[in-house]
Amino acid sequence: xxxxxxTSSAANGNVSAATAAAAxxxxxxxxxxxxxxxxxxxxxxxxxxxxxxxxxxxxxxGVLGGVFRxxxxxxxxxxxxxxxxxxLAESGIVGMAIGMAMNGMRPVIEMQFDAFxxxxxxxxxxxxxxxxxxxKGKMPLPMVIRIPYAGGIGGVExxxxxxxxxxxxxxxxxxxxxxTVRDAYLMLREAIDxxxxxxxxxPKKLYWTKEQVDLEALRLSHETDAVPPxxxxxxxxxxxxxxxxxxYGPSVSTAMAAAEAAALEGRSLEVIDVRTIVxxxxxxxxxxxxxxxxxxxxxxxxxxxxxxxxxxxxxxxRCFHSLAAPVLRVTGFDTPYPAPxxxxxxxxxxDRILDAVDALQWEEGA
Amino acid sequence: MTTTEPRDAIEQVSSKFGITPEDYxxxxxxxxxxxxxxxxxxxxxxxGAEPGHEYPLPSxxxxxxxxxxxxxxxRVNDQNSxxxxxxxxxxxxSSHGQEACQVAAALCLGEDDWMFPTYRDTVAVxxxxxxxxxxxxxxxxxWHSGYDPKQYKVSIQSTPLTTQLLHAVGVAHAAKLxxxxxxxxxxxxDGATSEGDFHExxxxxxxxxxxxxxxxQNNQYAISVPLSQQSVAPSLAHKAVGYxxxxxxxxxxxxxxxxxxxxRAVRLAREGNGPLLVEAHxxxxxxxxxxxxxxxxxxxxxxxxxxAKDPVTRMRTYLADAGLLPQDTEERIAAHAEAVAKNxxxxxxxxxxxxxxxxxxxxxxxxxxxxxxxxxxxxxELAREEDAK
Numbered sequence: 001x002x003x004x005x006x007t008s009s010a011a012n013g014n015v016s017a018a019t020a021a022a023a024x025x026x027x028x029x030x031x032x033x034x035x036x037x038x039x040x041x042x043x044x045x046x047x048x049x050x051x052x053x054x055x056x057x058x059x060x061x062g063v064l065g066g067v068f069r070x071x072x073x074x075x076x077x078x079x080x081x082x083x084x085x086x087x088l089a090e091s092g093i094v095g096m097a098i099g100m101a102m103n104g105m106r107p108v109i110e111m112q113f114d115a116f117x118x119x120x121x122x123x124x125x126x127x128x129x130x131x132x133x134x135x136k137g138k139m140p141l142p143m144v145i146r147i148p149y150a151g152g153i154g155g156v157e158x159x160x161x162x163x164x165x166x167x168x169x170x171x172x173x174x175x176x177x178x179x180t181v182r183d184a185y186l187m188l189r190e191a192i193d194x195x196x197x198x199x200x201x202x203p204k205k206l207y208w209t210k211e212q213v214d215l216e217a218l219r220l221s222h223e224t225d226a227v228p229p230x231x232x233x234x235x236x237x238x239x240x241x242x243x244x245x246x247x248y249g250p251s252v253s254t255a256m257a258a259a260e261a262a263a264l265e266g267r268s269l270e271v272i273d274v275r276t277i278v279x280x281x282x283x284x285x286x287x288x289x290x291x292x293x294x295x296x297x298x299x300x301x302x303x304x305x306x307x308x309x310x311x312x313x314x315x316x317x318r319c320f321h322s323l324a325a326p327v328l329r330v331t332g333f334d335t336p337y338p339a340p341x342x343x344x345x346x347x348x349x350x351d352r353i354l355d356a357v358d359a360l361q362w363e364e365g366a
Numbered sequence: 367m368t369t370t371e372p373r374d375a376i377e378q379v380s381s382k383f384g385i386t387p388e389d390y391x392x393x394x395x396x397x398x399x400x401x402x403x404x405x406x407x408x409x410x411x412x413x414g415a416e417p418g419h420e421y422p423l424p425s426x427x428x429x430x431x432x433x434x435x436x437x438x439x440x441r442v443n444d445q446n447s448x449x450x451x452x453x454x455x456x457x458x459x460s461s462h463g464q465e466a467c468q469v470a471a472a473l474c475l476g477e478d479d480w481m482f483p484t485y486r487d488t489v490a491v492x493x494x495x496x497x498x499x500x501x502x503x504x505x506x507x508x509w510h511s512g513y514d515p516k517q518y519k520v521s522i523q524s525t526p527l528t529t530q531l532l533h534a535v536g537v538a539h540a541a542k543l544x545x546x547x548x549x550x551x552x553x554x555x556d557g558a559t560s561e562g563d564f565h566e567x568x569x570x571x572x573x574x575x576x577x578x579x580x581x582x583q584n585n586q587y588a589i590s591v592p593l594s595q596q597s598v599a600p601s602l603a604h605k606a607v608g609y610x611x612x613x614x615x616x617x618x619x620x621x622x623x624x625x626x627x628x629x630r631a632v633r634l635a636r637e638g639n640g641p642l643l644v645e646a647h648x649x650x651x652x653x654x655x656x657x658x659x660x661x662x663x664x665x666x667x668x669x670x671x672x673x674a675k676d677p678v679t680r681m682r683t684y685l686a687d688a689g690l691l692p693q694d695t696e697e698r699i700a701a702h703a704e705a706v707a708k709n710x711x712x713x714x715x716x717x718x719x720x721x722x723x724x725x726x727x728x729x730x731x732x733x734x735x736x737x738x739x740x741x742x743x744x745x746x747e748l749a750r751e752e753d754a755k
Contacts, residue, residue, distance in 0.1 A: 055543075081543050087573055092532055092566035099536015102515065103480075104544070107536075119562075126526050127533070133728045134510035134522060140731060171729050195731040232735065279734035 030214035037207040039181045040070045040146075042215050043188035044108060048078050050223070054192060055100065056083040058093055058110030058146075067112055068148055068207050094120040094145065098127050101141040101197075108192055114149040115158035121166070128197045129172030144191045144198045149177075150250040150300050152205035152347060154340040161337055162301035164249075167199040168277045168310070174231070175277040177201040179252035181211035182218065183275060187230050189222045194231070203250035234281035236288070240270035243294035243357055246285055246311055248274035251298045251348055258353035267357065277307055285311065286318045293324040294360040298348050303331035325361035372575040372610060372640055379612075379639040383418035391612050393603040394419035397647055398627050399617035403675050405683025407622075419614065421626035426690050432469050432621055433681050433691075434699045439465035439489035440678050441703035442498075445710050446488070446505070450656045454714045456507040459486040463619070463651030466677035467583045469493050470624035474579075474632045475551055480519045482534040482552040486583075486650075487523060490553070494520050498706060499713040508720050527558040531567035531580065538576040549635045551579045551628075557588020559605065560596050568643065572609040577635035579628065580643045583618060585650035590663040606643035618648030619677040622684065649675075722748060 048054045056071055062085040065072030074083035086093050090111055097107035111117035117124075124145065131141045151160030168175050174196050178184040184202070191198035221227040237252060238259050247255040252273045259269040270288050274280065289295045295315055299308040312327045330348040338346045380390035394416050400423065402408050407423075424432075443462045449455040461468050464486075472493035475481060483491050491501050496518045503512025504523065511522035521537075524530035534552035541548035558564060559582060571578040582602050586593055599605055606613025612634070616627040624646060631642040649672040653660040660669075685691045726733055726741040733741065 087566070087569055089566040089569070091563055092535075092570045095529060095532020095563060095567065096536040096539060096570055099533035099538070100540040101536070102521070102533060103537040103540035105540045122526060122563075123529060123532065127529060130510075132731065135515060135728075136509065136724065137728045137731065138514040139516065139522075174730070279730075279736060282735065 030217055031212045032214070033210040034181055034213040034215060035208055035210050036178075036181050036184045036202075037068060037070055039185040039213065039215065040188055040202065041072055041074075042219075043185045043192075044071060044074060045077065046219050046222075047108070047189060047192040048074065048082060051106065051192075053104060053106045054082075055105050055107050056109070057086050057097075057107065059086065059088055059090075059112050061085060061110050066110060068204065070146070070202075070207075071110065090117055090120040091123050094123040094128065097143050097145075098123065098131070098141060101143040102131075102139060106142045106144075106192060108144040108146065111145060111147045113159045114147055114161040114163045117145070117147050117163065120145075124167070124173070124199075125170050129170045132196065133172055140195050141197045142195050144188075144194075144200050146188075146200045146202060148204040148207075149201045150203050150205065151337055151343050152250060152300075154343065155204075156340070157337070160343070162250075162299070162332065164199075164201055164277055165301055165306045167201075168307050172197070173278060174198045175201065176231070176275070177203065177249035177277060178275065179203065179206070179237075179247075179249055179273050181209065181213050183230060183235070183273075185213070185215060185218050186222055186227060187275065190229055190231060201249060205250050206253070209253075230275050232276055232279040232281050234275055234284040235273040236270065236284070237273040238269070238271040240268040240292065242268045242292055243296065243360055244270045244272060244285075244288040244292045245296050245298060245353065245357075246272045246274065246288075247298040248277060248307070250300055254348055254350060255298050255353065258350045258357070261350055261354060262357060269357065274311075280311070280314070282314055282318065286315065289315050289319045289327075290322040293322055294357075295323075295327045296330060296353060296356045296360070297327065298330045298353060300332050300347060302334045303329050304334045306331065325359075328356045328359060330356050372572060375575055375638060375640050376610060376612075379634065379637075380418065385418040388607065390418055391607040391610065393601060393606070393613045393615050393645075397601075397615040397617055398623050399620045400622040400626065401617075401620045401680050401684050403680065405680040405687065407684065421623070421630060424622065424625045424629065426688070428473075428625060429622065429681075429685060430690055430695065432473055432625055433685055434702065435469040435473065435493045436465050436621055436678055436681055437699050438703045438706050439468050439493065441707050442489055442492060442710065445707040446502075447652065447656070449710070449714050455502070455505050457655050457657070458488075458505050459655045460652045461486050461489050461650075463672060463676070464583055464585055464648045465489055466621040466624055466681070467581075467618045467646045467648055470621060470628050471551055471553060471581055473625065474628035475549065476632075478519060478546075478548055479632070480521065480534065480537050480548060480550040482521045482530040482537075482550065483523050484527075484530070484553055484555065484558075485523050485525050486555070487553050491520055491523065492706075494518060496520055498709055502710065502713060506714060506718075508718055509724070528554050528561040528563040528567065530554075532563055532570065534578055535567050535570045535574075535576060538571070538578045539574055542574075542576060547577070547636050549577045549579065549632050551581055551632070553581050553583065555588065556582060556584040556586065556593050556602060557591065557596055558582075559602050560588075568605070568609045568611065568641070571641035572611045575638070575640045577638070578641040579631045579635055580641065581628065582643065582645045583648055584645050585618075585648050587650055587654070587660075587664070589654040589658060590660075592663075601645060603643055603645040609641075609643075611641045611643060612639075613643040613645070615645040615647060618646030619672075619675045619680065621677055621681045648677075 061071040245255040468489035500513035603613035603615040
């Protein structure tokens with residue numbers, strides 16, 4: 001948030017400079033190191049404070065505040081009617097949320113881990129995704145299903161799945177996945193405001209990362225529509241000219257590190273943070289690829305029949321004549337998510353991304 | 367929002383009946399029935415015999431009104447089956463033989479109460495007031511559902527089994543949080559009680575002490591598989607005690623008993639005593655759908671045995687014997703049923719061409735870029751087809 005200072009004349013230029021410095025200090029005062037988890041927690045609290053119909057429920061989200069503490073303090077602040085624990089049954093949680101959304105509420109529910117959401121899949125695929133369509137819009141389902149997902153935390157089996165492709169493949173669902181602390185706040189607010197059901201996928205390895213963010217300023221920006229929506233708008237996380245790295249969620253930071261390393265070798269890589277897998281921002285992705293002529297898509301999920309393969313297909317369909325090389329992918333292998341000691345071999349790494357970039361048929365000397 | 371804990375609610379209501387919580391939750395020793403198979407008021411069954419399971423006879427007006435819906439329901443089932451045979455309707459899962467359950471399910475509810483029906487509960491949906499041709503949109507293949515669930519407080523007819531019971535729980539939960547006294551009736555069949563969502567829905571409703579009536583029409587078959595291969599519980603109503611709610615079983619071909627049992631269940635739920643499970647013992651007289659062949663899995667003698675228990679005949683005999691069906695009333699009811707059937711026939715004969723653009727219009731509240739692109743692609747394809755004509 002940069003302060004805006006208006007100078008009316010050259011004469012008071014010095015005064016203005018002082019004012020600007022003071023304003024900058026004020027702005028800095030609002031900026032604090034904020035974790036991804038705190039941004040999500042604050043987004044929930046701000047939405048609940050603004051709108052009575054926003055309810056939070058799931059497993060261990062009440063007194064405990066969630067196993068990742070994303071719902072910390074909400075029961076205390078808003079009462080057990082607004083944030084509460086349910087019996088341990090994911091289909092029940094999603095199914096009950098559907099009924100609540102049918103009857104005027106905006107439930108924001110937590111699936112404790114990616115793979116624990118699978119018991120709810122029928123409710124999600126057959127009802128959450130389809131209710132709006134099958135009733136020709138007469139029965140919208142404004143609800144958010146929060147799912148901590150992906151690996152990189154040394155988690156045990158069934159705690160590290162990248163399950164986004166299942167949801168992205170199901171028409172009627174929107175699929176959001178933030179990669180920065182700022183987006184964690186803004187995108188969750190936007191998901192809760194959405195008239196459509198949103199699968200909100202939180203990269204759990206990012207929960208404890210920090211950024212300098214002014215949450216109160218973000219709240220005001222969101223509530224006054226002073227920031228553009230993120231839905232359907234990919235972010236250019238880093239500008240570059242030689243090739244485009246396309247990533248989302250947990251892979252964005254890896255892509256950024258790869259771009260940093262490539263820059264040291266003289267290659268300028270652009271990094272696109274997809275942000276909302278559904279709806280996908282074809283325009284931003286394609287504009288970047290048309291500019292650079294080369295692209296690598298990065299994702300933790302197994303590559304076969306996945307979001308990454310979809311993005312590659314769409315680039316090929318739309319940018320074929322701008323491409324100087326085949327579009328490559330760096331993804332998880334087509335294996336079940338590995339045991340903790342093996343995950344370093346499985347996850348997309350900076351080296352693997354740089355190898356893929358090297359393979360983009362560069363002309364001699366490039 | 368009532369702050370009564372579920373356990374306290376059960377304690378309070380059972381002590382009101384002078385019985386233990388276990389006896390309140392367990393169904394009566396035999397199913398509740400009021401009419402015998404000849405339509406005579408059962409001497410010992412005018413009221414349930416056991417404490418806490420006593421059911422007063424509904425009023426004459428309520429009985430005649432219900433009979434009218436019963437006759438209409440039978441006519442709707444037969445008319446729709448005929449329309450399927452004539453190829454004018456894609457599919458119709460008939461509730462022939464189960465009309466008493468259908469009618470009681472709708473009539474026990476107040477205007478602001480919600481119903482969650484299945485694909486076989488068309489008669490119940492109509493009896494709750496949904497316009498017949500709006501109900502039929504799904505069966506004639508126009509769209510998945512044709513009515514506004516919010517307008518009628520009737521959810522769309524669920525095809526996936528028991529998933530809708532959880533939605534019923536959610537609707538009741540939202541209403542309770544707002545302090546409304548809405549009751550929700552959620553319907554399923556005997557086979558569906560094997561599904562996981564049946565368990566989760568009953569448990570959630572009990573834990574949150576929600577006013578939901580789970581109404582199981584036990585029609586003996588899940589397509590071809592008999593109840594004995596779904597459950598070896600003493601009865602499906604006995605499952606209630608496992609969740610800490612009251613269960614009752616009722617003769618599902620006895621409209622008088624159904625009105626009494628469901629009527630009381632709705633009152634108890636509305637008073638904050640938590641959910642209830644009601645199992646109605648009935649029979650699916652026809653095949654699962656027109657695509658099914660019931661002779662492959664059940665004997666004709668079994669079907670014949672149930673014809674003798676027909677709910678329409680029993681109710682008619684009882685009302686006529688009680689002097690509640692003068693000729694003009696019977697004629698009026700018959701004419702009403704014929705008018706409904708004619709409306710269905712006329713509706714099915716009228717041409718209705720769905721708009722292909724609707725494929726994309728309702729997937730999201732506002733079509734995404736991708737939806738708009740695909741809609742344009744189809745529109746272009748159709749325009750070229752039109753030009754080629």
